[in-house]
Amino acid sequence: MSTQYVDNFADDIGPIKILHIYKPKSQLRGIVVVDNLAMGPAAIGGCRMAPDVSTREVFRLARAMTLKNAVNGLPYGGGKSAIVGDPKSDLKETWMREFARAIRDLKEYIPGPDMGTDEQCMAWVHEEAGRAVGLPYSKGGLPLDELGATGFGVAVASDAASEWMQLPLENARVVIQGFGNVGRAAATCLLERGVHVIAVNDSDGGLHNPDGLNIPELFRWVQTRNLNRATHLGEPMERDRVLEIESDIFVPAARPDVFTEANQHLLKTRLVLEGANIPITHEAARVLHDRGIMVIPDIIANSGGVICAAAEYEGKTEDQAFDAIRKSVYRNTTALLKRVRERKQYPHDAALQMAREVLSKKMGLYAST
Numbered sequence: 291m292s293t294q295y296v297d298n299f300a301d302d303i304g305p306i307k308i309l310h311i312y313k314p315k316s317q318l319r320g321i322v323v324v325d326n327l328a329m330g331p332a333a334i335g336g337c338r339m340a341p342d343v344s345t346r347e348v349f350r351l352a353r354a355m356t357l358k359n360a361v362n363g364l365p366y367g368g369g370k371s372a373i374v375g376d377p378k379s380d381l382k383e384t385w386m387r388e389f390a391r392a393i394r395d396l397k398e399y400i401p402g403p404d405m406g407t408d409e410q411c412m413a414w415v416h417e418e419a420g421r422a423v424g425l426p427y428s429k430g431g432l433p434l435d436e437l438g439a440t441g442f443g444v445a446v447a448s449d450a451a452s453e454w455m456q457l458p459l460e461n462a463r464v465v466i467q468g469f470g471n472v473g474r475a476a477a478t479c480l481l482e483r484g485v486h487v488i489a490v491n492d493s494d495g496g497l498h499n500p501d502g503l504n505i506p507e508l509f510r511w512v513q514t515r516n517l518n519r520a521t522h523l524g525e526p527m528e529r530d531r532v533l534e535i536e537s538d539i540f541v542p543a544a545r546p547d548v549f550t551e552a553n554q555h556l557l558k559t560r561l562v563l564e565g566a567n568i569p570i571t572h573e574a575a576r577v578l579h580d581r582g583i584m585v586i587p588d589i590i591a592n593s594g595g596v597i598c599a600a601a602e603y604e605g606k607t608e609d610q611a612f613d614a615i616r617k618s619v620y621r622n623t624t625a626l627l628k629r630v631r632e633r634k635q636y637p638h639d640a641a642l643q644m645a646r647e648v649l650s651k652k653m654g655l656y657a658s659t
């Protein structure tokens with residue numbers, strides 16, 4: 291019997307389980323990776339819906355969850371899942387429900403929302419599988435996307451980084467890739483700190499206004515219309531041109547591997563807050579650091595979502611969840627920046643080491659980078 295997939299990824303952390311699901315009638319294709327369960331008996335991680343998602347991507351995202359849960363001291367392992375399909379498909383509910391039924395007995399994995407899925411999707415999953423986080427209020431949940439938990443955490447990371455780097459947030463120019471749950475909430479929370487969000491994009495195109503976009507108005511606009519048709523708010527542009535606009539803070543809040551070694555030279559900013567998971571390859575992040583760009587890695591900057599999900603699972607209140615996000619993201623961002631400065635480490639190496647120190651103790655291994 292071949293263990294090809296596990297062998298492709300196996301190391302001293304995981305993954306401990308990879309599941310592929312296929313339903314011929316609806317053409318559901320699902321992937322679940324449970325990476326590591328040292329922190330707790332079940333893994334919390336989002337369920338992504340995207341047409342091009344791969345097992346490798348899900349494994350990398352599951353690993354990010356292992357490290358994120360560890361660095362935040364959450365008593366949950368790391369896992370992730372995906373449904374291969376267009377989130378705008380009419381089959382979305384069918385796929386979510388079938389996927390949920392297929393993982394009903396995989397009790398060591400607790401799904402949450404991710405790119406292409408939302409609170410409604412989690413309500414369907416909960417009805418079928420009996421568990422999910424990021425549920426709507428009506429199901430007794432703390433709807434982490436509606437509450438903007440991840441974007442809130444991204445802004446908290448900016449507070450810590452701004453103090454450490456002496457980068458004032460007042461009037462700082464911010465560019466955001468992705469205007470979904472994370473991008474919108476990050477924009478809203480950063481606006482409260484006095485920044486100008488000068489450019490955003492989504493999968494269809496981008497919008498630029500050097501004086502700052504009217505984000506609440508843009509938010510209303512995208513409820514019914516395309517972002518880059520809002521010509522009264524800014525100048526429309528090709529989607530990826532947004533990545534080249536000079537800024538003080540860049541927030542990737544969409545896809546993996548947006549910047550690699552091949553295109554990192556396009557990024558002209560001072561601070562990157564990784565709202566998305568794995569948006570910059572480690573190699574590219576090192577080059578960016580050498581170019582003087584500080585990157586706050588995903589496992590620290592975007593942990594607001596999973597901290598909120600964990601709080602929901604434990605029956606805590608919204609205030610308790612946001613208090614936990616504020617404390618954890620601020621503490622970790624500051625600790626990371628201290629390591630980067632004092633130990634001359636690259637930020638991703640420092641974040642990995644911080645997570646591994648926690649994980650290694652739980653696994654009975656020695657910490658290593």
Ligand SMILES: NC(=O)c1ccc[n+]([C@@H]2O[C@H](COP(=O)([O-])OP(=O)(O)OC[C@H]3O[C@@H](n4cnc5c(N)ncnc54)[C@H](O)[C@@H]3O)[C@@H](O)[C@H]2O)c1
Nearest residue numbers: 405406440468469470471472492493543544566567592595
């Ligand atoms: N939702 C959370 O709480 C949470 C928590 C941690 C990390 N994340 C990560 O943040 C990222 C975004 O998640 P989300 O929940 O906001 O998803 P979402 O589906 O709500 O929004 C994604 C946004 O990205 C846009 N997009 C897709 N492809 C794009 C491209 N090539 N260029 C520009 N924009 C593109 C979409 O149009 C949409 O606006 C993902 O990497 C996800 O894993 C999400």
